Amino acid sequence: DIQMTQSPSSLSASVGDRVTITCQASQDISNYLNWYQQKPGKAPKLLIYDASNLETGVPSRFSGSGSGTDFTFTISSLQPEDIATYYCQQYDNLPHFGGGTKVEIK
Amino acid sequence: EVQLVESGGGLVQPGGSLRLSCAASGFTVSSNYMSWVRQAPGKGLEWVSVIYSGGSTYYADSVKGRFTISRDNSKNTLYLQMNSLRAEDTAVYYCARARGEQQLAFDYWGQGTLVTVSS
Numbered sequence: 001d002i003q004m005t006q007s008p009s010s011l012s013a014s015v016g017d018r019v020t021i022t023c024q025a026s027q028d029i030s031n032y033l034n035w036y037q038q039k040p041g042k043a044p045k046l047l048i049y050d051a052s053n054l055e056t057g058v059p060s061r062f063s064g065s066g067s068g069t070d071f072t073f074t075i076s077s078l079q080p081e082d083i084a085t086y087y088c089q090q091y092d093n094l095p096h097f098g099g100g101t102k103v104e105i106k
Numbered sequence: 107e108v109q110l111v112e113s114g115g116g117l118v119q120p121g122g123s124l125r126l127s128c129a130a131s132g133f134t135v136s137s138n139y140m141s142w143v144r145q146a147p148g149k150g151l152e153w154v155s156v157i158y159s160g161g162s163t164y165y166a167d168s169v170k171g172r173f174t175i176s177r178d179n180s181k182n183t184l185y186l187q188m189n190s191l192r193a194e195d196t197a198v199y200y201c202a203r204a205r206g207e208q209q210l211a212f213d214y215w216g217q218g219t220l221v222t223v224s225s
Contacts, residue, residue: 001167032210034210034211034212036151036212038151043200043215043216043217043218044143044151044200044212044215045215046205046211046212046213049205049209049211049213050209050211055211055213085150087150087151089151089153089211089212091209091210091211094153094156094164094166095141095153095156095210096153097143097150097151097152097153098150099150100150100151
């Protein structure tokens with residue numbers, strides 16, 4: 001099984017800060033990597049697919065990059081409504097989610 | 107408008123069975139890759155199962171041999187039959203649609219249904 005190591009597990013940042021989350025795969029997964037946002041009590045929402053493609057309707061302050069084993073998710077300017085837990089998910093083989101990153105406002 | 111509505115969750119004793127349903131509208135279930143994803147209380151997301159448009163099915167090791175994913179094309183509904191349930195199967199279960207064939211990015215999700223396995 002391909003394992004996904006996501007870090008950090010939590011972070012605290014100020015409104016307007018640049019926020020970066022990383023996800024590392026245990027083997028090469030090409031660009032088969034997606035990013036989701038989940039707010040408490042809600043279903044996850046797809047933000048980025050295939051490592052760097054912004055899902056329709058998602059604000060442009062969200063972005064993704066990487067290929068192979070190392071991937072990065074960035075919020076260019078943190079907004080209050082971005083408070084959530086973010087997950088990476090690979091699908092090179094069967095789907096597998098990273099452990100999640102809880103983002104809070106400082 | 108695409109919608110997914112899960113039902114069938116509830117309280118069940120260890121060793122018992124439950125069938126979850128996911129009624130879809132706005133698209134055709136049989137033409138898409140469909141998955142179940144679960145989330146234990148206070149924990150992260152765990153992929154459970156997928157059914158491809160061609161009918162192939164796959165499972166996470168944690169549920170293989172106990173859970174069965176299926177669909178009813180006439181009802182445009184996805185199912186998850188869960189047998190031999192364990193306490194560790196307690197979770198909110200979401201059904202989700204994949205964005206495209208061979209592109210397992212889940213672009214639409216249901217609201218989730220809670221399964222509690224306890225005596």
